[in-house]
Amino acid sequence: MKRSGLITTKMGMTRLYDDSGVAHAVTVLSVGDCAVIGNRTMEKNGYVANVLGIREAKAKHVAKPQIKAAGKAGVKPYRKIVEFRCTDDCVIPVGTPICASHFVAGQFVDVQATSKGKGFQGAMKRHNFGGKEATHGVLKAHRSLGGTGMREWPGRVLKGKKMSGQMGNETVTVQNLKVFGTDEAENLIFVEGAVPGCNGTFVLITDAVKKEQKDLPVPTSQKKDVEPTETKSESVAEEVAE
Numbered sequence: 096m097k098r099s100g101l102i103t104t105k106m107g108m109t110r111l112y113d114d115s116g117v118a119h120a121v122t123v124l125s126v127g128d129c130a131v132i133g134n135r136t137m138e139k140n141g142y143v144a145n146v147l148g149i150r151e152a153k154a155k156h157v158a159k160p161q162i163k164a165a166g167k168a169g170v171k172p173y174r175k176i177v178e179f180r181c182t183d184d185c186v187i188p189v190g191t192p193i194c195a196s197h198f199v200a201g202q203f204v205d206v207q208a209t210s211k212g213k214g215f216q217g218a219m220k221r222h223n224f225g226g227k228e229a230t231h232g233v234l235k236a237h238r239s240l241g242g243t244g245m246r247e248w249p250g251r252v253l254k255g256k257k258m259s260g261q262m263g264n265e266t267v268t269v270q271n272l273k274v275f276g277t278d279e280a281e282n283l284i285f286v287e288g289a290v291p292g293c294n295g296t297f298v299l300i301t302d303a304v305k306k307e308q309k310d311l312p313v314p315t316s317q318k319k320d321v322e323p324t325e326t327k328s329e330s331v332a333e334e335v336a337e
Contacts, residue, residue, distance in 0.1 A: 099145040099179040100301030107294050121275045121285040129193045132170040144180045148173025175297050185314040195277040195284045196316040203303035205270045208292035212264030222257040267291040
């Protein structure tokens, strides 16, 4: 069994406490309006997958082929569209909204996002080089890269040599992060640990491939009508009115 993943938006990090009073650093991921907008079948496409979209977009901000595909499927165009491979028993009908309870507390997930871009950086920051000595004849070269090439043969810098260059702004996958919990009312997922990317980045979250998962909703969980929690200020205002 292989379930579909979700497209989420990184909201930031915070601290939550478990029943024992232990603090956990968690990343808040918003599922938002993520929904299934298409399916891939073995007969037509040669593989099975769910096509998910998130953040409904205006027609002027979407390419014409995407608008035509959305109209053919009978759904609205979305800003971010991703396919998630799955098995036949995990195919989700088109138009089904996805909720945060697709993942359960305690399970492990893999997350993928684009990391923060840090521009052109030196070898010490980019590859954690130790640098040269602070004295003993070293002059104005304490953070330099050092020798990179060869002598007569092969007389060039080999491919893959760790050197200065562009850092960040690349696809990063972090495996085996634990789901601390979910908030169905606000459609949020709380994942323990750090997730790559800045706030507002689209984050793909799937079941961990290196962990055995049990008691997961198949193919997904149905969204429940959860009323928002009454705030303290509202309860106080009602007491004053009475």
